[in-house]
Every structure is written in structure tokens, then in C-alpha cells.
Amino acid sequence: TGGQIGFLGLGHMGAPMAANLVRAGYDVLAFDPVPAAQEQARKDGATVVETAVAAATDRDVVITMLPNGKLVLDVYADLLPAANPGTLFIDCSTIDVADAKEAAARTVAAGHRALDAPVSGGVAGAAAGTLTFMVGGAAADFADALPVLEVMGGKVVHCGDAGVGQAAKICNNMLLGISMIGLSEALVLGEKLGLSHQSFFDVVSTASGQSWALTSYCPVPGPVPTSPANNDYQPGFATALMTKDLGLAANALRANGIDGQLGALAAEIYTRFNQTDAGKDFSAIVTDIRNRSEQ
Numbered sequence: 246t247g248g249q250i251g252f253l254g255l256g257h258m259g260a261p262m263a264a265n266l267v268r269a270g271y272d273v274l275a276f277d278p279v280p281a282a283q284e285q286a287r288k289d290g291a292t293v294v295e296t297a298v299a300a301a302t303d304r305d306v307v308i309t310m311l312p313n314g315k316l317v318l319d320v321y322a323d324l325l326p327a328a329n330p331g332t333l334f335i336d337c338s339t340i341d342v343a344d345a346k347e348a349a350a351r352t353v354a355a356g357h358r359a360l361d362a363p364v365s366g367g368v369a370g371a372a373a374g375t376l377t378f379m380v381g382g383a384a385a386d387f388a389d390a391l392p393v394l395e396v397m398g399g400k401v402v403h404c405g406d407a408g409v410g411q412a413a414k415i416c417n418n419m420l421l422g423i424s425m426i427g428l429s430e431a432l433v434l435g436e437k438l439g440l441s442h443q444s445f446f447d448v449v450s451t452a453s454g455q456s457w458a459l460t461s462y463c464p465v466p467g468p469v470p471t472s473p474a475n476n477d478y479q480p481g482f483a484t485a486l487m488t489k490d491l492g493l494a495a496n497a498l499r500a501n502g503i504d505g506q507l508g509a510l511a512a513e514i515y516t517r518f519n520q521t522d523a524g525k526d527f528s529a530i531v532t533d534i535r536n537r538s539e540q
């Protein structure tokens with residue numbers, strides 16, 4: 246795999262990811278339909294092209310960072326016939342596992358190679374080049390993609406076959422959503438029972454109820470000074486994004502016949518909160534639980 250990259254989707258995540266590839270010396274053809282995104286990519290040193298197809302023509306690697314799975318499938322329908330045989334398509338968007346498998350199957354059927362490689366780490370991780378990549382696809386393709394992914398990421402894990410990168414992403418975020426709700430219910434119950442946030446933290450952070458949500462991302466101000474709760478719940482990881490990921494997880498639970506009651510409920514709880522507080526950090530769910538409780 247050489248250094249010719251096509252990059253589609255220059256939004257909050259894609260723009261800094263593409264910029265890091267340019268900085269590392271890759272030749273990047275970039276496409277996004279939004280003029281402001283094109284302008285930023287030009288400033289970052291990418292060659293901005295006028296169509297999606299142009300960004301995928303004569304490239305070794307084509308990276309997509311798009312809002313949803315339907316769009317990925319639509320864009321792939323245009324790109325697959327236009328790309329050189331054997332082009333390595335890497336989709337970094339967070340999408341349905343079923344869509345990721347479909348995209349990979351169509352890519353391979355068209356004579357190309359496919360990886361799903363969703364990320365965690367947010368905009369800050371994208372800018373710093375420290376994203377975690379969760380990758381699904383063939384081992385040989387993963388090996389070829391590794392140098393490119395390591396430019397944008399700090400940790401790159403090959404999780405399994407096509408779609409399994411997306412599986413890792415939604416399993417992690419489903420657990421995170423459930424654990425943030427569970428932690429928040431316990432904190433609000435503790436408040437009512439006279440347990441201070443600091444005492445709760447001092448006990449639970451080293452007891453069996455310990456979690457990343459508590460020790461790194463505490464949803465109330467005080468015990469963990471760097472958490473978004475101390476900054477008026479500015480994200481961080483926005484409720485809108487958590488709601489999206491929980492929706493994908495709930496779809497996957499249903500599609501695979503899993504009795505995932507808490508995952509489905511977490512999706513409902515965040516969907517409701519998202520109607521009023523989409524832009525707040527997802528840890529603000531603790532305020533919703535408090536507000537909805539008897540005062």
C-alpha cells in the first residue's frame with residue numbers, strides 16, 4: 246500500500262484526521278460537499294476535489310468518515326466502480342454492524358478490499374492523532390492499513406472479520422451508557438439518603454461498584470476535577486453521539502435476538518434526554534435523573 250489516499254467526510258472528526266495524514270507526508274485527495282469543510286481541508290494542505298468519485302480515483306486507500314451507514318452505502322455505490330482494482334476501502338464512520346458487513350461484501354464483490362475501522366477518542370483524539378481504532382476485516386488488509394491508521398491513532402486493534410470493528414465500538418459504548426445511567430441513579434439515591442458525592446466517591450472508587458464512569462468521568466462536580474460535570478457539562482462526549490451509538494447497539498441487540506434489556510432501556514433513556522439536551526455531555530444524564538425524581 247503506497248501513499249495515495251482519498252478522504253471523504255471532512256467534518257469534526259474527518260478534518261483533523263485528514264490533516265494528520267497530510268502532515269505525515271501522504272498525498273491526500275479530499276472531498277466533502279460543504280464549502281467550509283473544503284476550505285479547512287485546503288488550509289490543512291489536502292488537495293480538495295469536486296466530487297466523491299474524484300477522491301477515490303487512482304488511490305491506494307480510500308477513507309470515509311461519514312454520519313451514517315446509509316450514506317456510506319450510497320457513497321460506496323458511486324466509488325466502487327470508479328476505484329482501481331484492489332483499492333483498500335477503510336470506513337471509519339460509526340454505523341450499523343449490518344451496514345458495515347454489507348459495505349464490506351459489496352466492496353469485495355467489486356474487486357476491492359474493505360475494513361471497518363470506527364474510532365473512539367473524539368475530536369481531541371482526532372486532532373492529537375491518538376484515536377483508538379477498532380478494526381474488522383481480513384488480517385492482510387489490516388496489516389496494510391496499519392501504518393495509515395497509526396498516523397491517526399494511538400491504539401489500533403484488529404477485532405475480527407468484517408463488521409466486528411463496529412461490534413467492538415457499540416459493545417463498548419452500550420456498556421458505557423448503561424454504566425453512566427447506573428452510576429447516576431446510585432449517586433442521586435445517595436444524595437437523597439444523605440451520602441455526599443465525595444464520600445460516595447471515596448468508597449465506591451475502590452469498591453466493587455467502581456467504573457471508568459466514576460473514576461475518570463465522574464458525572465457530578467468535585468471528585469474528578471477534569472470531568473465535564475465541572476465545566477457545566479460541556480462535551481466531552483455529547484448526548485447526541487451517545488444516543489446515536491445506543492441506537493446502533495439496540496438495533497444490533499434486536500437483529501441478533503439478544504435479551505439485552507438494559508441496552509434497549511439505555512437507548513430509550515438517552516433518546517428522551519437527547520430531545521432537550523443533545524449538546525450537553527452525556528454524563529449530564531445525572532441531572533435528568535435528579536430532575537425526574539421526587540424533590
Ligand code: NAD
Nearest residue numbers: 253254255256257258259276277279311312338339367368
Ligand atoms: P460531522 O457531521 O461533523 O462530519 C460528517 C461530514 O461528512 C460532514 O462534513 C458532511 O458534510 C460530510 N459528508 C456528508 N455527505 C458526504 C458525502 N457524500 N461525501 C463526503 N462527505 C460527506 O460528523 P463527525 O462528528 O465528524 O462524525 C463522523 C463519524 O464519526 C460519525 O459516524 C460519528 O458517529 C463518528 N464518531 C464521532 C465522534 C465525535 O466525537 N464527533 C467520535 C467517534 C466517532
